[in-house]
Amino acid sequence: MNVLHITPYMHPSAGGPPVVVEQLCLGQARLGWGARCITTAQLCDDDGRELQRALRTHIDVTVLPVDRPRLLGSSSRAEAAIGAGVRDADIVHLHTLWHPLNGIARQAAKAHGKPYVLMPHGMLDPYSLGVRAFRKRAYLALVENHTLRHATRVLFTTELEETLARRMLPWLGPATILPLGAQTPPAGTMIDALQQFLNAYPQTRGRRCLLFLARLHPKKGLERILDILPEVIRAVPGAMLVAAGAGEAEYVAKLKARTAELRLTDDVLFTGQVQGALKWGAFASAEAFLLPSHQENFAIAVAEAMHLSIPVIISDKVNIWPTIEAAKAGFVVPEAGMAAGLLAAMLDVLSRPEAARQMGRNGRAAAQAHFTWAAAARASIACYEAVLAERQSLEGAVA
Numbered sequence: 001m002n003v004l005h006i007t008p009y010m011h012p013s014a015g016g017p018p019v020v021v022e023q024l025c026l027g028q029a030r031l032g033w034g035a036r037c038i039t040t041a042q043l044c045d046d047d048g049r050e051l052q053r054a055l056r057t058h059i060d061v062t063v064l065p066v067d068r069p070r071l072l073g074s075s076s077r078a079e080a081a082i083g084a085g086v087r088d089a090d091i092v093h094l095h096t097l098w099h100p101l102n103g104i105a106r107q108a109a110k111a112h113g114k115p116y117v118l119m120p121h122g123m124l125d126p127y128s129l130g131v132r133a134f135r136k137r138a139y140l141a142l143v144e145n146h147t148l149r150h151a152t153r154v155l156f157t158t159e160l161e162e163t164l165a166r167r168m169l170p171w172l173g174p175a176t177i178l179p180l181g182a183q184t185p186p187a188g189t190m191i192d193a194l195q196q197f198l199n200a201y202p203q204t205r206g207r208r209c210l211l212f213l214a215r216l217h218p219k220k221g222l223e224r225i226l227d228i229l230p231e232v233i234r235a236v237p238g239a240m241l242v243a244a245g246a247g248e249a250e251y252v253a254k255l256k257a258r259t260a261e262l263r264l265t266d267d268v269l270f271t272g273q274v275q276g277a278l279k280w281g282a283f284a285s286a287e288a289f290l291l292p293s294h295q296e297n298f299a300i301a302v303a304e305a306m307h308l309s310i311p312v313i314i315s316d317k318v319n320i321w322p323t324i325e326a327a328k329a330g331f332v333v334p335e336a337g338m339a340a341g342l343l344a345a346m347l348d349v350l351s352r353p354e355a356a357r358q359m360g361r362n363g364r365a366a367a368q369a370h371f372t373w374a375a376a377a378r379a380s381i382a383c384y385e386a387v388l389a390e391r392q393s394l395e396g397a398v399a
Contacts, residue, residue: 002034003384004089006082008099010061011043011051013246013273015215016300017095017121020180024093025059027377033384037061038085040078040101083108091384092116093155094147097123098139102147110150115387118151119178122297124165127219127317148172152387155380157298158319176383181373182303185280190308197281201269204285207240208350211286211310213279213301214293216247216255221292221315226258226268228343233267236350241290244282246273283308287356288349292333292342293318306367309360313345323370329363 005025010018021037028035037055041048041063048063055061062085064078078101086092086108094102097120109116122128129136148154154175156162162175185193198205210232214220222243233239241264243255252270259268274282283289289305289312296302296318303320305312312330314321321332331345349356 001090001384001388002036002088003028003091003093004085005035005037005093005095006085006101006105007037007039007095008101009042010037010039010055010063012275013043013215016180016298019183019300020119020121021095022055022059023181023183023373024377024380025061027373028381029059031377031381033381035060036085036089038064038078038082040064041066079104079108083111086114087112089114091387093380093384094118094151096121097144097147098136100143103143106147106150115152115391116150117153117155117176117383117387118148119155120165120297122157122161122295122319124168124172125161125295125297126164126168127295129168152390153383155383160319160322161297164319176379178376178379178383179370180298180300180303181376182300182307182367182371183373184304184307185277189277190280190284193277193280194284195281196277197285200278200281201242201271203266203269204240204242206238208236208238208287209240209242209285210288210290210346210350211242211244211282211305212290213242213244213274213282214291214299216243216245216252218251219294220245221294222255223258224292224338224342225290226255226262226264228339228346229264229267230262231343232346232350233264235347239350240267240269242269242271242282242285244271244274244279283310286310287353288313288330288346290342290346291315291318292338296320303367303371306363306371309357309364311349311356311359312363313342313349320371323366324363327362327366328359329366330359 005021007021025035025037044051047065052063064081082104092105092109092114094105094116154172155178156175157178157180159177166172212222229241289310291299291302292315294317298320299318302312306329314332316332316334324330325332333341333345
């Protein structure tokens with residue numbers, strides 16, 4: 001059986017969705033399915049050839065140059081590629097919303113009689129729908145309303161994500177919960193990764209590092225950490241924040257200006273995006289992982305920290321918070337009273353090392369039980385097989 005994944009972007013700077021698509025393709029292929037991806041060069045500095053070359057070392061992917069199909073009436077150069085891909089697939093898996101690829105894929109699926117599932121990646125959350133709300137309402141009415149209504153399944157990563165989405169769109173059809181996974185470094189490599197990180201960023205040597213690893217974007221809550229960091233450092237001399245991630249230049253400049261205003265230049269390290277050994281080294285340097293986000297449908301980096309036995313401090317807007325709270329894997333800070341709660345959680349982790357280590361152990365056990373890519377691949381295939389069985393049964397009844 002063959003699945004075609006369609007997503008607007010696979011560039012690493014897009015955050016979680018490219019990781020999900022890549023890991024599902026890998027896991028599904030291991031389970032005997034043909035898994036292929038069609039994407040675009042969105043966010044790339046070139047026409048996508050470099051990204052395609054990098055991805056094709058391990059998954060079957062086609063990266064299309066970015067074009068801008070008109071909303072009504074015109075064709076896109078993506079139509080031929082998507083049409084051929086849909087024709088050869090048994091089922092189509094759409095990722096994210098608010099992009100013309102969805103409309104093209106929906107039409108191709110209809111033309112070739114193929115079912116599709118849709119994974120919104122948090123884009124139906126009230127917070128997300130409130131950003132550029134007028135534009136999204138218009139596009140929903142014209143295009144994505146049809147895409148969502150004709151999906152055989154909407155795939156959510158948590159029950160909370162589904163609940164929030166149905167609060168906004170109660171007419172959504174059948175859904176499946178598909179918990180995601182987390183990558184872990186090769187066994188025995190963390191010490192070397194830590195050394196590489198310390199060599200690359202010697203200012204972290206001897207410091208008590210708190211790690212924020214995510215896109216630098218207003219919804220991620222990094223400013224919340226910066227605002228209370230002076231109090232943390234006064235209470236725990238030697239503490240510092242490692243902010244690992246990339247973002248739009250204007251917003252990054254704003255963050256750095258705020259850091260200077262708070263006199264934290266020597267206490268906050270902006271690494272930019274880190275990958276490979278440097279990423280794992282950043283985790284290895286951390287006494288806690290921080291993500292006081294305004295909205296997250298899953299947060300893969302939080303699950304990665306849990307797999308690495310690092311206590312996590314998150315807001316209650318990160319939708320895997322019930323698992324973290326139940327496992328006692330760190331602190332879930334309520335949105336109400338965020339500043340005081342975040343400060344108390346950070347000080348607790350830094351002042352009670354044995355308790356922090358126990359939180360890390362708890363988190364590792366919970367992540368191994370709930371957040372693995374192998375389980376995500378199995379669950380996705382079970383969903384596809386259920387959809388295909390329903391389609392076959394329906395066709396048999398009609399015949």
